[in-house]
Amino acid sequence: MNAPAAPPVKSALRTLDVIEFVVAHRQGVVAQEIAGALGIPVSSLSYLLTTLADRGYLVREGRRYLPGPSLARLRAAPEALPLADRVAPLVRALKGELNETASFMVQRGWDVEALVTEASDQALRYAVDPGTRRPLHALAAGKVILAALPPSELARYFAETNRAVFTPATRTSEADLTADIARITADGMAVAREEATVGIVGTAVPAQIDGLFVGAFSVAIPAVRFDAALEGRVRQALLRAATALG
Numbered sequence: 001m002n003a004p005a006a007p008p009v010k011s012a013l014r015t016l017d018v019i020e021f022v023v024a025h026r027q028g029v030v031a032q033e034i035a036g037a038l039g040i041p042v043s044s045l046s047y048l049l050t051t052l053a054d055r056g057y058l059v060r061e062g063r064r065y066l067p068g069p070s071l072a073r074l075r076a077a078p079e080a081l082p083l084a085d086r087v088a089p090l091v092r093a094l095k096g097e098l099n100e101t102a103s104f105m106v107q108r109g110w111d112v113e114a115l116v117t118e119a120s121d122q123a124l125r126y127a128v129d130p131g132t133r134r135p136l137h138a139l140a141a142g143k144v145i146l147a148a149l150p151p152s153e154l155a156r157y158f159a160e161t162n163r164a165v166f167t168p169a170t171r172t173s174e175a176d177l178t179a180d181i182a183r184i185t186a187d188g189m190a191v192a193r194e195e196a197t198v199g200i201v202g203t204a205v206p207a208q209i210d211g212l213f214v215g216a217f218s219v220a221i222p223a224v225r226f227d228a229a230l231e232g233r234v235r236q237a238l239l240r241a242a243t244a245l246g
Contacts, residue, residue: 014040018048019057023071028064083214084116087207090217090241091116097237098219103128105141105204106215110161112142115215126200126220137163137177138170140190140202141216146177147184148206148213154181169194189235190216194223201226205238208246217241 017038022029031049035042049065052058056070073085087104094102095118103117111133119127136142136157146154163172171177184190192202204218217238221230 014038015048015052018045018052019067019071022058022065023067026066028061028066030063031065034065083209086209087215087217087245088116090244091118094118094217094219094237094241095120098234100225100234101126101128101220103141103218103220104207104215105139105145105218107136107145108133110136110157112136112139112145112216124222124224126197126222128220134196135161135164137161137172138166138192138196139218140192140204141218143177143180143184143190143192144204144206144216147181147190166196167194167198171195189238191231193226199223203231203234203238205235205242207242210246214245217245 018034018040021034021037025033031042031045034040034049035045040048049058049060053060053065053068056068056073058065059068060066073081083106084104091102091104094100099120099122101117101120103114105112106115107113112135114128114130114132117128117130117132119125134142136146146157149157158174158177163177164170165172171180180190188205190202190204192204194200196202199222201221201223202218203221204216206213207215207217219234219238221234
């Protein structure tokens with residue numbers, strides 16, 4: 001006997017109805033037209049339209065809504081998407097699962113840059129703006145990047161950089177950072193405890209696409225919340241994100 005079909009999710013149906021209605025009217029439609037055609041209260045529809053526009057599934061031109069670029073990206077082959085588009089859903093999933101600030105970090109010279117970031121909803125949190133750059137040595141994601149460098153590049157890094165002290169916990173010496181790299185290589189994850197910012201613990205894992213290192217998934221957590229249980233949850237979530245990308 002076949003199992004009974006699961007009931008439809010009303011909010012999902014409503015979202016799909018709105019997208020399909022806008023796609024069917026390429027000249028664009030105003031909110032009142034959508035509300036009237038689909039029987040959705042304007043007050044509820046406004047939040048949905050804002051969310052879809054923020055995520056790029058719709059665009060607003062004046063009062064009219066039109067199909068957005070994210071719809072085209074849904075049909076694109078993964079390899080055709082920019083790296084930021086490929087990692088963004090995984091960063092959102094990390095934030096959603098942990099409700100801690102999650103980011104994807106990439107190398108920019110001898111700095112690490114936040115390519116994509118999602119801030120925690122909690123009152124006590126660490127916010128990272130996209131485009132923010134910090135030196136490699138002080139962040140967990142930066143240490144992951146150092147661990148991925150070929151030996152010749154790592155030697156050049158140590159020769160070329162003057163590594164600043166940001167907190168009493170910042171590790172700057174070549175010996176200390178080499179030891180950190182060895183731990184990351186063995187453990188698969190970096191943990192930087194208040195090394196860049198007092199009161200913040202950073203965690204990160206390497207991310208690859210087709211076997212090539214492309215950056216690091218990272219989570220930043222206030223130290224007062226970072227206990228062994230949360231560390232275990234963060235590890236599993238980060239590793240799932242890296243596996244899903246790779």
